[in-house]
Amino acid sequence: MTNSELNRFKDKAFQGFGIFCTFIGLIVLAIFLINILIDGLGRIDWEFLNNLPSRRAHRAGIYTAWIGTLWILVLSSVVAFPLGIAAGVYLEEYGKKSRIANFLEVNISNLAGVPSIIYGLLGLEIFGRVFGLGGSLLTGALTLALLMLPIIIVTTREAIKAVPRSIRDASFALGASKWQTIWFQVLPASFGGILTGVILALSRAVGEAAPLIVIGALAYVPFAPTSPLDEFTVLPIQIFNWISRPQAAFATNAAAAIIILLLITFILNGIAVYLRNKWQKKVKW
């Protein structure tokens, strides 16, 4: 082989390796999904969705878990959305270039890198003990809300940054105040981007187990919660609990619950991707 042939061979070989690497993760994922579907799909029926937990695998259901997940999502959204969007607006529109804004920015990117289990320790002590909320839904929701904040703040800022200056100029020139400009022009124009971030944060929260285990969410809750101060469990914790049991029948339950959890995650992510594309296409400045 001449030198140039060797080079061309290396080039082609790497291309093959690149394709291999690109698909290996997806192939593994596909194998796993097929496995899960084979294991769990047959287990999903009306009773599985509506049964309370039980020590006997074939009678156990995920009713308390998905109700708990729903509660947690709604409660944490109520806290995290307004806070995160407001903080993002402040950093992008008001606090630019000030020293505190710089500090806030470093702080938020640090928070984004704090492991979720550490948020659990924070929630356990502050919400659980200092506020006296114990291992309730509210403790869990507040903890997850803090976890979601950095994601929402960062995507809000990016979405707002994409709104061109000319729109703000036009609004100011018509006598609008800063807040009127933000409220009537900037936020509506960046709505798609902000919504994408919010949904991604939700999809992150729906899969979290570790911080909720730490704050004291229980694996076994006999009844579905009816108020924010009730004890609760969520789907990921229910799955974790079933995985930890030795009997094969519980592994089947886990697989079935995973299908439901993945379905929720994929739907949320799908909506986010759809919104992002739609929003990008619609608005051309």
Add this chain to the structure above:
Amino acid sequence: MSKKPYKLEARNLNAYYGGFHALKDINIAMEEKAVTAFIGPSGCGKSTFLRTLNRMNDYIDGFRVEGDILLDGRDIYNKDIRVDELRKEVGMVFQKPNPFPKTVFENVVYGLKIQGIKDKKVLAEAAESSLRKTALWEEVKDKMDKSALALSGGQQQRLCIARALAISPSVVLMDEPTSALDPISTAKIEELIYELKNDYTIVIVTHNMQQAGRVSDQTAFFYMGELVEYAKTKTMFTSPKHERTQNYITGRFG
């Protein structure tokens, strides 16, 4: 021709971007219900000056102004003046058409809505009359609920002018309003400017010498932050006093 009263006046005006001295000791008085054109090479300060007239530069970090700008004899940089009130009096049209990504109707009535006017009839009437003033009504009356971004570039710019007129300003500032448009749309806008001067005081920044000649009554030539020459347009274009003006007008630099 009787002398019209002065609408806008700058006295010993200096402006800075941080350490950069962008406008140097500008003194100029603009007539009411007339068109004043600002010309000059890029970076000469003409746009900066235009944007001090409705305080659009307030939001730029490190920008500051010394001296006075008088609107009907009142200093607009005075502490008592509220910027939003000022901008209702002094409207602005930008270089590139910048309609809001909303309906045509929402664009026109935005300035009224933020003033708290909610009456649908009032808004609709205001929208129609402003759109008529910009000769856009016939073209868009069936598209009021359509996105303004679907209009052509020229229509968008006329919509932006209508939007500015809807809050009944007495002055309209135009920052190179046709630089992003094709010749036909440009002609329409120029025609419009000619008509609007019956009711409004218009200040226009332009790169296009012929345009200044066609639309303006007075022309001011800026160079390196200084106001070099200010005269009747006809005079300026036929017998400029300064050599720099002469060179610029005849296209020797710029």
Add this chain to the structure above:
Amino acid sequence: MRVQERIIEGLLWLSAVITIFVTVGIIWVLLSESLTFFSEVSVLDFLTDKQWTPLFAEKHFGILPLVAGTLLTTAIAISVALPIGLTIAIYLNTYAPAGFRATIKPMLEILASIPTVVYGFFALTVVTPFLQTFIPNLAGFNSLSAGIVMGIMIIPMISSLSEDAISAVPKSLREGAYGMGATRFQTAFGVLVPAASSGILVSIILAISRAVGETMIVAIAAGQQPRLTANPLVPVETITTYIVQVSLGDVPHGSLEYRTIFAAGITLFIFTFALNNLSFWIRKKYQEKYD
């Protein structure tokens, strides 16, 4: 109107400042509980004792086994994710057509969006049995399969951040290399990767930080036996798993055992905090270089 504007700005400011309270809260909680812990257990013991048995009768409080478990699973994860992720980044940037890149990137992001408890199930019920067919002495709980699966999870983190870094290399450098007759392979490894090295480094550091803090995969698949070992075939326990283990038990609040999770937590926090700030610092330095 002006008062209203002020009030709104104040509220927005408050929302932003809450993030500082979160950080202060985290540090305060971790410090206050672990300071009490360290008043009973010497820091020296904590850092040098080779056993971690706070829940047994004979108590040892050496964090090293947990750190070892954490580093071992992380190392395995990175050795999976780095070559694959970097190859994907280079392939997508220099070989793949733009349309393919646009469809494959969001698909890879799916890998990062799957709940970690699901990955744990995968490691335990699919990967471990599969590996046992040719590594017979692989334990049911082990750091190998937990690490491999964690590696798969963080592939998109490395691939997308590295791809961004490679895309940011000035076009002139790339064209210069092609102009001299270099192949794509030579351009990638001779020019692009070295030029994008700081960005790639940032992606690796962030991936390490993510792996160090990952909880559910290791809690499910790597075991719960604190062990000072580099053997990937046996059960280990990571810092995060220990915190989960204690949280699931019924250790009374205020006891020494309860405080161990905060001592473990602050150790974990210091690791990730250092890694995140390192990446932040590199990014900043790198930006200045190109501006």
